[in-house]
Amino acid sequence: MSDHAIFARLRALLGTSGVERDADGLPCATPDTADALSLVCRLAHEEGWKIRIEGRGTWLPSDAPADLAVSSRGLDQVVSVSPADLVATVQAGATLDSVRRRLAEEGMWLALDPPGRPERSVGSIIATATAGPLRQGFGPVRDHVLGCTVATGDGRLVKAGGRVVKNVAGYDLTKLHVGGFGGFGIIAEVHLRLRALPRADVTLLARGPRDTLTSAARDLIAARLLPGALELLSPALAAEADWILAARFVGTDAAVQADVRRLSSLGELPWQPVPTDRTAAFWSMVSRGSLGGPITLRLGVLGDGIDDSIDLLSHDLDEGLVAAGAGAGMIRWTGNAPVEQLRAVRRAGAAREIPMTLERAPWALRRALGHFGAYREGVGQLVGRLRDSFDPRQCLSVALEAGND
């Protein structure tokens, strides 16, 4: 079907304001309700059109080949915030920034600090499961998502989970969409778990050689300190001469003070507090740091494997921009490298039992490598069948594995 015809069919479905052409002239649907989103998916399914899923376009480039783009931009509402229940319902296209501001007004806090820009869409954070430094104290993205409404590739509207913090009714389908890169459907709306805005929020920095910092980080964890974040930053990412270890303590005054006192008493490193008025800017610098190159990789490692894994990356790729959870593990590497090198490093990682997810890259690389690689035996089949069940005609242009169109 011609571009024009697709455009016209979409306009007939969503009205003139619901469809535009993007910079490349591709028809772009911007449904503003979950139902409208599912109708677009159903139409694409019936016609066999390929969909490029877009959020705000600030994290993954909008470059997947497709007959139309579907953007979550029109789904930008904070639907409800219940401070008493510590739950918010937010549409997928709402920006992190706007959600944070709205929550702060009500004394609430979402303990997520993903890489990228503050205007990232909430949906993109969840679909890519890109947690930031706060993962140390508050867990990965999945721990913050209580439920979600998703339009499947064939236009069904699936409402997984719920609005309560504890819920075991039915299978936990939400988990599939957190970090599913949209391969199982387009997220329309999510229920988020909140926390009370922390009364105290203190960040301290230590500078030095990398292995000194990683070893100090391990000691700090062993001493049962409870940092909200404990992030190791490469000199390039921090724009400094040395590696940095950043410890952030959030919570009640009493808990934070107790941790900070304990930190100084460990005495291994000369910790310097970041002035309160500069804390937000510091962490925002860390978030943006991961945008400093076209490719971002995420490696699952444990605390004692950080040094080796960073060595592996710098040997096989280059030192790049590295942010690593020094306690909870997880390394995020940003830089540039040709596809063969990336393939080799992923293979080397797999040999060491290190999962490596391609978080961000231009389409050609995503297609060549897949967001995921090196599935364990049997897993690839399960994932393939799951995709078939959520997107039977493969309308969603998402490269979960290598070689997908």
Place this chain on the structure above:
Amino acid sequence: MKPELIEALGRIVGPRWLRHRRAELATYTMDGLPTRESYPGVVVMPKTAGEVCEVVRLLHLVDVPFVARGAGTGLSGGAVADPDAVLIALGRMNRILQVDPCRRRARVEPGVVNARLSEATAPHGLQYVPDPSSQAACTVGGNVAENAGGPHCLKYGVTTNHIVELEVVLPDGSTTRLGSRQGEPWGPDLVGLFVGSEGMFGIATEITVRLEPLPESVRTMLADFSTVRAASQAVSAIIAAGIVPAALEMMDRACVAAVEASIYAAGYPTDAAAVLLVELDGQTDAVEAEAKTVVSLLQERGARTVRSASTPADRARLWQGRKKAFGAMGRIAPDLAVQDAVVPRSALPDIMDRIEEIRLSYGLTISNVFHAGDGNLHPNISFDRRDPNVAGRVHDACRDIMAACVAAGGSITGEHGVGSDKIDYMPSIFDAETLGAMRAVRRVFDPAERANPGKVIPLHACREWRAARGVR
């Protein structure tokens, strides 16, 4: 069950570890749910993942359904099998394979009893946090299947937040590993999907869990209130103050009465309408300071007395009644329907009023003990199932309670699962589309739907079932 099949199964696990005579099967006819009873066709007790795999492969070949069973403490009928199914009892797979204190991980077989795991890790200063009240009996495999919770899940999360890697035998007898030791998936989060699948996606044969450090200091407080509403408001006030207690548990008057009349008497005030247990943990200084705040919040919201304990013995005394509440209630009548539902925390006071109305209208004994911090209710009905007049009333009361919780924006189960008990309520919270998607996911793991058949998903309410029969 065909004799040849029984014989073949016996060859895999050894004849000693197979039960098929009716008298032998009697212990396996129920789990913790008093209202469902069925004799399985045969019970096998494999010792290794290899045996599980062989058993499941054989059943795949002959197209016979199976049900996994841990300790059988489940409260939704999940571990009960029909006569045409093989019950695979995993209690013999009870080895703790590895404790890695440095990386804070433990790898266990599914039949390991929950409390044993924490006992094994305690010498390293570590704990496995999810602590269902049944922890002295229930297995980690059963916890994974149900995504079990416990009092200390308010601060630390439920089972799903603590499982990083699983080895599973799929219903076709193939084995696969999901997740990674690190906790970062190799692909989509299939561990997250498997946890809570109630034995319908396959059998977990090896489980790697995350361990947490034992807190340096713990303080337990017990406050009593003259209204449930005041106690609920105290709960909200604590949370709003930015304090996340390790546990925040409530018991109502009926529950306290049951406890105090039992051998588990803990000295709870029997004239109180509600008793609240608050536990704080963390660094000593922080706990002390937060405890002060909590005490004043409790008093501001009308606590009549606040008792506080920090030594293990004193804390155990305060906890005793809570931990043994189910046991104490069990003494009131021959049967106890342990109910489980969730409401948004702000709906607690209203829902408690509603449960009281329901209790009065059906003339039943209901005692409430629950995880107030996360709105997870356990309205428990004491009854005698031999009394034909009462069974219907229990059923209707449960139905009304579920409906009230759903209407309040909650869920039909917070930790006990759907099993067969709650299956009829599933359409009250999930539409046909969503139920259909759940069933489709189940069929990805189990195309023939032979693993724990007939549980969780009401087939007639799924979209494709309805479409096939022209139901709208």
